[in-house]
Amino acid sequence: MNKLKSYAASRRGRDTLLSFGIVIAAFIIVQALIAGGMISSSLKGMLVPICAYVVMAVSLNLTVGVLGELSLGHAGFMSMGAFTGTAAAMALQDSISSVPLRLAVAMIVGAVFAALAGVIVGVPVLRLKGDYLAIVTLAFGEIIKNVVNVMYLGFDESGLHFSLVEQNFQLGDGGKMIINGPIGVSGVTKISTFTSGVVLILVTLFFVLNFVNSRTGRAVMAVRDNKIAADSIGISTSHYKLLAFVVSAAFAGMAGTLYAMNFSTVTAAKFDFNTSILVLVYVVLGGLGNIWGSIVAAALLTLLPELLRGLSNYRMLIYAILLIAMMLFNNSSFKVRLLEKRAMRQMEKAEKAGGKKEGA
Helix, strand or coil, X not given: CHHHHHHHHHHHHHHHHHHHHXXXXXXXXXXXXXXXXXXXXXXXXXXXXXXXXXXXHHHHHHHHHHHXXXXXXXXXXXXHHHHHHHHHHHHCCCXXXXXXXXXXXXXXXXXXXXXXXXXXXXXXXXXXXXXXHHHHHHHHHHHHHHHHHCEEEEEECCEEEEEECCCXXXXXXXXXXXXXXXXXXXXXXXXXXXXXXXXXXXXXXXXXXXXXXXXXXXXXHHHHHCHHHHHHCXXXXXXXXXXXXXXXXXXXXXXXXXXXXXCCEECHHHHCHHHHHHHHHHHHHHCCCCHHHHHHHHHHHHHHHXXXXXXXXXXXXXXXXXXXXXXXXXXXXXXXXXXHHHHHHHHHHHHHHHHHHHHC
């Protein structure tokens, strides 16, 4: 048993290194294409949003695929990270001159506030299941969007000023509005880059893969598979459900900060119900619990509308047909047989490895 455990641990390490290698190789290839002038300006402008959506898909897969709970409010956590991270970056613009450091601090701020929102929402909401949980998380996302639409935040020499519904404060000389109600945040200095997006993907992969393959991740999957059985062996279902939900929200907040700092103007309308559904589509098409599937689906489906722009009359039809084809393949018996064969091969390798060590 110990030999099989060590083999599984070494295999997880190889898978993590392989994941990092593939992401870094993709980054190098894209950078080479940019240097060679083989990528258009429109595609270059989509690189940071693709990175943000990849992180969103991986983080949502932690809730939907690993935990097994349907959440439709992921755009709400993304908006929390977007606006709090942008506010932090603008407030620290004079204090932190280093752009990468300022972006990192903004992402951490966005992750903290999104995680706090995850705790506030998760404690009462995770008692629900199925459609009820989906409806409540959907309502949370809409609440966040409407609160931001009536929020006014600015800063001057005396510090931050905040009000709701209407602006009831005056800024001093040199003051600046950060969030201006329905107008959102304007005059943002764009500091997000493709490099920072790839770094965030690597960080997300490192934490999520280690989380899923850890003892905590196995406890979360036990709660997903059978809550009653998990309770019977002493696993705190509420604790592990809330932990996975909060971790997922934190990475969504970081993705929101990365996304927002790529635009000069950010409004709450960018993080509506459609965004939550879009990310959920990435997760479902990539495969529930399949981290790599989420990455591929998010990157491919974000690029497809732009790549099909030349077929202006048929591009959305082709896009819809490809979605249907991916969905059919993802749930087909053909894929199930492939996964079964792969599992059998892995078991045979593990048995052979154990036999060789015993023979030695």
